[in-house]
Amino acid sequence: MKYFKNRIIKLKLVVLFFMLSVGAQINSQEVERPFILVKNSDRTEILNKIKTKTWAKEIYENLKTRTDLQVVKFNQNPKDYIKNLPFNWSEGQKNNFPPFYKTDHVENGKHRNLDNATDKEWEPAEKLITYLQIALDCGYLYYITQDEKYAYMASSILYSFVKSVQKSKLSNWHGRGGWLFPYDGFREVRVIGYRVPLIYDFIATYLKKEGNAFDIIQNKKVVFPVDELQKVCKTYADITINYGQTGSNHPVLEAPSLVYNALAMDDEKEREKLLSYFLSESTKNQDALPVMAKNYQNQGDIWPETSQYLNHSTEILGKLLLVINRYNPSLKLGAQYPNILFALPRLDDLVYPNNEIIRWGDGHRRQHGSYQAYENAYVLAKMDNLTFLQNKFAPLLIKAMESGKYSRKSIEALFWYDDDIYGNSKKIELPRTDRVYHAGIVLQRNISTTNNPKDGLMGFVGGAHMVHGHAEGMNIELYGEGQVLGVDHGRKKYGKDLHENYSRIFAAHNTVIVNGSSQGEGGWVNLGINSVKVISMEPKVREAGVSPNHSFSQTSFLDDKGDKAEATQERTLGLIRTSPTTGYYVDVFRSKSKLPNEYHDYLYHNIGDKLVFENKDLKLKKTPNRYMKNANSEWIHNKKYRNPGWHFFKKVKSSNTYNKDVKATFNIKKLKGNDVFMKLYIPGFKNRTYTKVKAPITFESPEPYDKKPTPTLVIRNKGEAWQNPFVVVFEPYNSSEKPTIQSVSKIEQDGIYKGLIIKSKTPNEELIQYVITQSKNQVFQNDAIYFKGSYAVITLHKDKTLQSVYVGEGQELTYKKKNFEIDKKQNTLFVDFTKK
Template sequence: MKNKTICLQLLLVLCSLNFFAQKLERPFILVKNAERSEILKKIDSKPWAKQIYSDLKKSTDKQVCKFYQNPKSYLKNLPFNWSKAEANQFPPFLKTDHIENGKHRNLDNATEKEWKPAALLIEYLQIALDCGYLYYITQDEKYAYVASSILYSFTKSVQKSKISNWKGRGGLLFPYDGFREVRVIGYRLPLIYDFVASYLKNEGKAFDIIKNKKVSFPKDEAQNVFKTYANITVNYGQTGSNHSVLESPSLVYNALAMDDAKERKKWLSYFLSESTQNQDALPIMAKNYKNQGDIWPETSQYLNHSTEILAKLLLVINKYNPSLKLGVKYPNILFALPRLDDLVYPNNEIIRWGDGHRRQHGSYQAYENAYVLAKMDSLKYLQDKFAPLLKNALDKGKYSRKNIEALFWYDDAIYGESNKIKLPRTDRVYHAGIVLQRNLSTTNNPKDGLMGFVGGAHMVHGHAEGMNIELYGEGQVLGVDHGRKKYGKDLHENYSRIFAAHNTVIVNGSSQGQGGWVNLGINSVELIAMEPKVRTEAISPNHSFSQTSFVDDKGDKAEATQERTLGLIRTSPTTGYYVDVFRSKSKLPNEFHDYLYHNIGDKLVFENKDLNLKRTPNRYMANANKKWIHNKRYRNPGWHFFKDVQTSKTYNKDLVATFHTKKIKGGAIFMQLHIPGFEKRVYTKVKAPITFESPKPYHKLSTPTLVIRKKGEAWKNPFVVVYEPYHKKEKASIQSVEKLEQGNIYKGLKIVSKTPNEHLIQYVITQSKDQIFKNENIYFKGSYAVITLNKMNVLQSIYIGEGEKLIFNNEEITTNSTNSFFKSYVKK
């Protein structure tokens, strides 16, 4: 019955498409003729619309003037390969190719010289498209003549090329990167045609540089070009990643450019309903948005861009045929658009995982596309979601309408209040294994905010990072993930992508990814417990925590089980700290574990004067010259990139270390680390590679990094570090950190702080789930608890993040079914 229902739905879609195809006249891909009068009214009455039009006309008229001065000379500047021209025939175009180490590569790292033919071609096609826009608006045939002439030259020349079958990803003009060709060239052609079709229908001419005269436009040849570009996506693409999304605009626009209604319906179905071996259709792509709030399962720049493309195509096709109601069918795609802006630090930078960027925020243009579609399909809850976001951005000048689609699609009727957006205390990115905590200050100063996350998982564009953290303080992401720059380079493949570039633990010097996307497969970080639960109200204004687990079993030399507890504790509106407890144990004999922490800054200073360091340049060089195969085999774990390596002898005492970051705008800031002493610990400081997208000047400086090695298991006595960020105008509030033990097994910490307001004593118990800690004053069964006293040892508060029972002196608490509890004992 279910299959019959699906078949019936698809039949209705296709019949609906066929009905509309029969009666539509061009243009209709982005906008229809019937909408022109309203657009002219907008240009007359709306300053933003008038500005879009005048800017477009001003820049385009310069090119039109150049064209009319000498059409032949203007068009001959296209990147033709005249050396291969036949008599009285258009020459083919120059190919765009990139060669590295004697091998053809995709164009990710193409040089300016290699990219020049493509850049010139894209420039000409954009001029043609801009002329098409202006012909639609003004009905002045001079614009249609220029656009048609450029499209004519392209059509004649591109047919001299054949599709390369390079790794199943070839193109016509980019023989080793058809994936890029459809993204930068393929989608423009059908739009140009759509806008000038009425001119061509009325016997409008194009200029032929070979015949040196005006000629009729070869519509049939153009139709073949559109089919060819649609075919590159359908039969030469890649499934199971964002590639299907990125190629979809070319597929959809080229399908809609086909004049034969049956052909149009057939090719459009490859987006709407029918997947192929090389291209996922919309129903497959939409599975990534199964639940409201789900996001595209890659890294930040790809997940946002993918969702924005899909949302735009839903609107384009819905405008083409409103009866499809694509907003109703796929509302979760729209709902995902602003999701990335939930994952920001107090300074508005994005948390980073994999190849993600710091500043890849959501697009207000995409929000408005979603608002228009929601309005078309009468989805009030989605209108209510996007209206405040748009109103807020417009009111604060964060967003102004500048793109041509705004002129075609938008008006000023955005209803709703410009509300302040409140971010939740905790959040998760499920596909990236991320568990996030934030605590914004009552001062409303981003510098006083606290935030961190634990994460790690395998995905396309993910990194083999283990169970990684980032930490924020004093207005900056201080405990940083390295990020990435250019793909395919030694630094990217043998450092950025693998364990040593992350704040994680490397086991037996051998932690690595294996299998999956480009052999970087790792397990996902799994949640054991957290408080508050995802996007729910916190029980305490000052506390939150997460406990996660990870299995490091790729390759055959780590074989480790790990557990990480990250606690966030605010001690005043301007002070607070993080408690990081990382447990790790391997099944293998002679095990050892290395805890890594990278912090932007000038230097790392150990405050203990008796900790002697000696240069150990070969300490991390064992795999420096191992075989490296692009996208297949790496020099794991990547720490051979560490420079100026200095290492201590075994040191068992408590340790204080400070990262100095003195060149930051706004004054020097510090991250101080309190590290309880344990046996068999060796400390190393290094200069790691630069951290990309760091604040100036640290985007060009090496990254000071701490490595702590534990010989033997690090489970009963794990890695324990208390992190406190502070500004040069302040002093570190933490006075002392002392470990709590039971039978020589670590159980928690006693932390004494002197804040601007008060003197605090805090017992922070951090143990595995269902474990018990007991001493003369405390009994606790559970994972995480914080007991806060003032300097007179008077109880101030009790927080249980996860646990069943806590007894402190005469106070006994048994938690409810949520296993969490908070009570303040301070009289107001």
């Protein structure tokens, strides 16, 4: 009996050993390449697309035409062709590959990243990138055609790269820099590191059957050293894992290099380990996907930076989800992270009627979403059976294709897309109000029934701290006559005096500076500010409004960075349409400081030729030193600034104290088409002085204002500006029209500002409007009106009969003894007396 038991045990051990051996053999088997962007099993379908689809044929033929030109040049003299790579022969050893020239940028004797590198400094990198891209194009064509002439050229370029890059020593700048960009490894992995593994993936089958590469040192064909290539790819993955910062867009921008170099590993364990640093394991220098995905917790959340970074980051993540999902479909990354995909078109919700993007921080005006990214998301949604996402992206893609805004041109389109997009194009209706929560932005828009972008009205209040954010306070932008008129300055080159000491601090924004000392402090590069908070708004975010002609927001801000402002602020921005082609904005900014001897400066920048005051008794004189106190203060790059930045103002002219109402106009007379104007109506208060200046250029303005100084108004209030706040009514119009507003007068109660009476003459009628703007739960009462709440507009016909009553936020309203029932849940009301 014991004998049989021993035999059974031995038999089990043999079976177990056999199973383990077979399993080990299976695990050690290499997955057939390519598989990073595409697989061999996809090739038949791709060839069929080239044969049957016009767009696919064009992509292929364009790729082949430009690449064949290079192949001809290479075959004529491989040695001369390869020697044009940026080799630094002076540092090479005889009969050996030299290192490449390094790409470096020095300012004031210090090594800097390559943001502001000159064209000459970039030359070696540009040449290297060009060669690597040619090699990658050859890799694509080898995969499609199986013609080894493409693989030979790609392997020859890649061989020289592998040999020479290893001749450089990895820098230790910030812990781990690059090989070729010793002081900007972050950029090296972004522009060079990700291409190398892709080239290898496409020509790996050629290399592993002892396909040759041309060696310019030996002047002959040689066997490609795959083991050295593996070391290079692993190093680029390692740079990403161990270099850079977390909590920003850096991990996203480096992620393609990490993922592609991980997938280039032939050893499966090595491949999966490196890939885990993207999929699951964060390091002190690299956030993994679960950490990055926390920025998309709710449907509609966006990457918490400025426009160009948030869009680019989401597009990269969406593409990598698709790449890895194709590599391992069981991961179902689309299903795991649907909110990343949902965020892709979000930026196009944040556009003015002329399709320019609202601007905050370092953001750009024209950084729209990528339709290719939308199609990547559609393909991934289809893979993971996410119908709601397919239904979201299909109409956007179909509409873009029908309108000619999008056509497939990339190699990924050839590899990944087909004609199978079902759905109908739909008219995209943008909401009346919206929020960008991480930027503190509260947006209002009113699209005219004329559907003419020039008749649209839109503005926003915003301000918050983030990576690439600005210390801007509670800032606004205003739109009119087809242009962003009340503008945020934007940005140009990083690290420059203008950028650090103006563009990204208070004076470049339409805000209020307190005691000449408002500033950022702490946080990212010491630009930390508090977030603008919503007190109330109507319509609520992305909801229908109670009135077609009215909306408003009331926000608050705490200006307490540094120790010389210490201010509480509140801003009410009302948008009032008076006809399909006319309307105006009401801006009420309250500000008070805890400190003695307080003063507050209201800044407003408008594109244009000049600012003209209509008050003949408002005398201005040159005051060149008015804003120069901090012009020579200490400046330390990314740490300490010359706050608040208004020393950049030129041609400064100021008034003495002036207490009367003021009218002023920004003239914009060099645009194509009609001249445009922004007229300001400013109720007078005590202790006010007025200054006009030429501020620096506003970037991305319409020509020629992208090259002209920006006319800017500064209103100073000595003492608190809370009970009697800054109040400005803005009306945009053009030269074929007249301004509709006839008069603006303030409403006061016991010497305290409560609102405005605005008389207008529109193309259709004459109006009288009582606009009550007070803090929440405050009460205004006179002989005709009782109102408890923040914001109300009572509109009368010329004969003083009621046309409409609007309450954006309030609890009680009585007009001439008529009590109006306000919705107790929403605290809103709209009654149109012209409709029975």
